[in-house]
Amino acid sequence: MNYYILANPHAGHGHGKQVTDELTSYLTHKKITFRLFETHQPFDENRLMADILAQKTAADRILIIGGDGTISLSVNALPENQAFSYIPAGSGNDFGRGLGISLKDTIATFDNIHKAQPKEIFMLNYVSENLSGLATNNFGIGLDAAMVDATNKSLTKGVLNKFKSGQLAYLLSALHVVLIKKPFGVTVNGVRFDKAFLFTMTNHSFFGGGIPLAPDAKITDSDIHLIELDRFNIVGVFALIPKIIQAKHFASKHVHHLVDKKFELVIDSDQLVQIDGEIHKLKAGQKLTVTTQKRTILK
Numbered sequence: 001m002n003y004y005i006l007a008n009p010h011a012g013h014g015h016g017k018q019v020t021d022e023l024t025s026y027l028t029h030k031k032i033t034f035r036l037f038e039t040h041q042p043f044d045e046n047r048l049m050a051d052i053l054a055q056k057t058a059a060d061r062i063l064i065i066g067g068d069g070t071i072s073l074s075v076n077a078l079p080e081n082q083a084f085s086y087i088p089a090g091s092g093n094d095f096g097r098g099l100g101i102s103l104k105d106t107i108a109t110f111d112n113i114h115k116a117q118p119k120e121i122f123m124l125n126y127v128s129e130n131l132s133g134l135a136t137n138n139f140g141i142g143l144d145a146a147m148v149d150a151t152n153k154s155l156t157k158g159v160l161n162k163f164k165s166g167q168l169a170y171l172l173s174a175l176h177v178v179l180i181k182k183p184f185g186v187t188v189n190g191v192r193f194d195k196a197f198l199f200t201m202t203n204h205s206f207f208g209g210g211i212p213l214a215p216d217a218k219i220t221d222s223d224i225h226l227i228e229l230d231r232f233n234i235v236g237v238f239a240l241i242p243k244i245i246q247a248k249h250f251a252s253k254h255v256h257h258l259v260d261k262k263f264e265l266v267i268d269s270d271q272l273v274q275i276d277g278e279i280h281k282l283k284a285g286q287k288l289t290v291t292t293q294k295r296t297i298l299k
């Protein structure tokens with residue numbers, strides 16, 4: 001049995017390389033055979049995963065090293081029945097947090113992987129006219145999409161990530177976007193929201209680098225958690241931000257928490273959406289269906 005490792009050395013501003021070097025030295029020392037496939041440019045995961053799938057045998061294992069972007073792209077390139085393992089090496093690492101994997105101890109994480117039995121987890125499966133795929137973390141319309149868009153464009157993120165403050169970068173972008181983002185209308189599973197502001201679906205707890213947006217969501221079940229925040233007065237919205245970080249936001253009457261196996265929704269106006277931190281567009285009037293898909297992990 002060989003490990004086929006897909007690694008993003010640039011994840012976590014170079015942490016991906018550190019983790020990969022540490023792991024490959026350990027594997028060599030332990031005489032565990034592996035082949036390493038490193039990304040050479042953004043969005044290389046699809047090509048590398050195709051190479052891996054063409055070369056590996058049924059007995060071989062796939063191990064992914066990187067952040068939330070790497071795992072999302074990699075999983076989208078994997079067939080539904082292909083098991084995988086994951087070692088987080090990004091800045092936000094929400095998927096790693098959702099899995100309950102150590103974000104620090106690479107070797108302990110690998111030792112667990114090496115002796116693991118297959119486990120079922122669930123991911124969001126989204127389908128609309130122009131947009132379909134799997135989300136390993138979350139699918140957000142409105143505020144978080146605007147926030148991710150602003151954060152991606154912001155120089156601030158690069159500076160703050162050097163100090164390992166990815167969460168702070170998201171927070172600062174959020175503060176700015178909260179002031180300028182307009183609410184939107186949406187109908188979801190027959191429920192109407194006229195002033196949706198934050199509208200995010202997830203099936204594990206974490207968002208934006210460790211913020212517990214859906215504290216009771218579990219990656220091991222097929223429930224999808226939808227968190228909707230109405231746009232109300234701006235002072236109130238700002239006051240909710242620390243409550244979200246402390247997982248106390250469900251006490252607010254402006255926060256709605258829907259849990260279901262399937263969400264069907266239509267938005268009233270074109271909106272940016274963020275899917276695992278990547279920005280896309282969803283058009284007004286287009287039906288979006290979100291369910292879950294079962295995947296197998298060794299962790």
Ligand SMILES: Nc1ncnc2c1ncn2[C@@H]1O[C@H](COP(=O)(O)OP(=O)(O)OP(=O)(O)O)[C@@H](O)[C@H]1O
Pocket residue numbers: 008009010011012013039040041042043044066067068069070071089090091092093094166277
């Ligand atoms: N060789 C490369 N050179 C430059 N960028 C790369 C390379 N390989 C991958 N990337 C890009 O690296 C980026 C960061 O990857 P990833 O999202 O996994 O880590 P992160 O952003 O540091 O962590 P997180 O998403 O957990 O906050 C992705 O946008 C990916 O496209």
